[in-house]
Amino acid sequence: MNNQSPLMSVKDLTTRFHTEDGTVFAVNGISYDLFEGETIAVVGESGCGKSVHALSIMRLIPTPPGEIVRGEVTFQGRDLLKLPRDAMRHVRGTEIAMIFQDPMTSLNPVFTIGYQIAEPLREHLNMSKKAAEERVVELLDMVGISDAAERVKSYPHEFSGGMRQRAMIAMALSCMPKLLIADEPTTALDVTIQAQIVELVKRLRAELNMSIIWITHDLGIVAGLAERILVMYAGYIVETAPVKELYANPSHPYTLGLLRSLPRVDKGRAAGRRLIPIAGLPPDQIDPTNACPFAPRCQFAVERCLSENPSLKSIGPRHQIACWVNVHEAAPEVVR
């Protein structure tokens, strides 16, 4: 996987919002490569820039107030940020698809599910009405909606939350994209439905050889789904590693904090075990200082963290962190 060139290469992507309260530094120069067939997860808490990063790649940032200040998104040899509007629209319809957190906001209530999935097929792939309709039934069938031939006539409100999310996936996959960006696609769903969707995506990924960017705040769900994890904080990637390495050897104090604050369903409460929260709150990202954005909440912070924001550096094979401190040396008892 590593010896080929990446499907997509994000370089120094920087997006800001100019608001009444000041400039929000939403995404601050993030860079990463995504390979063909690879699934990466972008994790982090609310407001850390996960969605803005995805919307920037898709060129869906509302401007104003938003602005992609600089960066490159090289997708199959072209910089998406420099493409003309029409060409970008075509990329969105055929090569990159996105599923949004709330399916109700992206499904139009006045059209049938079938019509909405058929639309892009006819527009981008020039399919005939009949061919598109047949394809829609196939797609709904593929995402596990029983009685698909009948169900195409349903309106979004007649579907349950899980069915709507599956319809969204069918729509996203209709043009066989090379890349699927899923922005918290299961957050609003119950665990049993979430498990259905995750199994579905795993199966389709294998069938279609897609790359996936899965955005979530749930370190549980991506443990069994992603090959590599990017941890974001305050618009920066603060740690990235292959999935097993990240969970076995978390090395940024924020990642460590996230993992330690989680209860685990496979482990009972050992005598007296308390959850270990991260103190304080995430920053508001308006006109930030030069300090490491995590420093005010970090139990390991040293003098330097308050004056200089660290950039990503390698600490192992494909494992990078943005931190001045070596937590394994500073506090082996915490890391275990």
Place this chain on the structure above:
Amino acid sequence: MSDNQTIMEVNNLKMYFPITRGVFKRTVGWTQAVDDVSFRIKKGETLGLVGESGCGKTTLGRAILQLHKPTAGTVKFEGEELTTLPRRDLRERTSRMQIIFQDPFSSLNPRMTVGAIVREPLVIHGVANGEERRRVVEELLERVGLNAQFANRFPHEFSGGQRQRIGIARALALNPTFIVADEPITSLDVSIQAQIVNLMEDLQDELGLTYLFITHDLSMVRHICDRVAVMYLGKIVELSGVEALYNNAMHPYTQSLLSAIPVPDPVVEETRQRIILEGDVPSPANPPAGCNFCTRCPKVMERCFHAEPELKELAPDHSVACFVAEESWQKASMQKEV
């Protein structure tokens, strides 16, 4: 039946909402949000109430607190029957029962200062006055980890976690013994969830509180609860001590629910077996005949389509409403006798 270990005893509780049509609001059916539920909560324990969206958790919590007038059944709190109490006495009695809401953003009045919000229950119940009240409010804020100076600020100036602390301070104002916490951490960030859970555990230790902890986060339940009730479509399908539930779930619904929860460990995830349920939860306005779970149950038998299983205690402090579980339990106990 009640003893002094029991703080809350609920028997055959039903909460149906009418479905109406037309200008005359003719009742054409009933949403059976809570359908014949019985359980007890012991003093000082945390009972978890779990289940999927729409299964009736919030409705059950509200019906217990008499925020809904139950359709049928009894609710005995600290030895006293609440469903037949006159309104006036009810208000006094229910000051010892409080609720913490899921959404710290909409549950606080945006036009009131934090101090006024926390003070309000004291005013309503005529507890303390003037200077004394101010001191109580300051103590409450400090108790939940907020600065007493915050009393003069407004809710919008605070983060989600801080607002949830304000809601907890308010709930504690009248020295309650019993608190229904309705998804108190669901809308909070992971790193903040742990802060609130630890606070709730500390308050329980200090004040001897009893919690009904409503959630769909089964990982958190295992951490915080002593016993767990699993709901499905208006009914309790399994009720047991927390370790027994996680180590030996007997109801097929509980089994699939537990298997569906992701574990933040890729090595564990690699080998985990999932029981993926087909389809969706049926509507509580039109529950299936027989067992409510029969439409999705991977172990369904002929009998499940016709008869409704009752909640039965199959092991000490472990009750299940399922014919399949009952049968395998009978087989197991017969083998023991042989």
